[in-house]
Amino acid sequence: MSKDISIAQKGAFSPVPFAKRVSALFSRPCLRRLKTEPEPGWMTELFPGTTCTRWSHTLGAFSAIVLINDALLSDPGVPTYRLFANADELCHVFVSAILDDLGQSADSHDFEGISRALRHEQFVLRLLDDETWGPYTLRKALQHFWPDLSAERVFRFR
DSSP: OOTTOEEOOOOSSOOOEEOHHHHHHHTSHHHHGGGGSBSSTTHHHHSTTOOOBHHHHHHHHHHHHHHHHHHHHHOTTOHHHHHHOOHHHHHHHHHHHHHTTTTOOTTHHHHHTTOGGGOTHHHHHHHHHOOTTOSSOHHHHHHHHOTTOOHHHHTTOO
């Protein structure tokens, strides 16, 4: 295995290789804060032992997308996927999976039911440029490792 690839911690899916540019996103503090955000919300009342976080959900979502893509690419019964799979589109889909919960916080889906003004998608683009966690923002990491990526386009895949 090359030096610029690490293996994601085993989550709900098999370990998935992380390229340097994927690790660069997962290492950003604004994304790592998801480790402290509980994912299940009020479900903990029904399932008190639930310990899933937005971070583990994000790792699982990214792993699932990578594994689905790999399965489609290697499936001889789906030759059209290999013909039409576009690297640029796939990059947008992969980054979308990584950033899927970026605007989430504990119980955020519950708050979204109260007001459309509290929808987590509205916070995502602001978080890309937020310097609370330092001047090297998530948008700068995206621009460095994926110079052709459009953050606005990434969120159309969600």
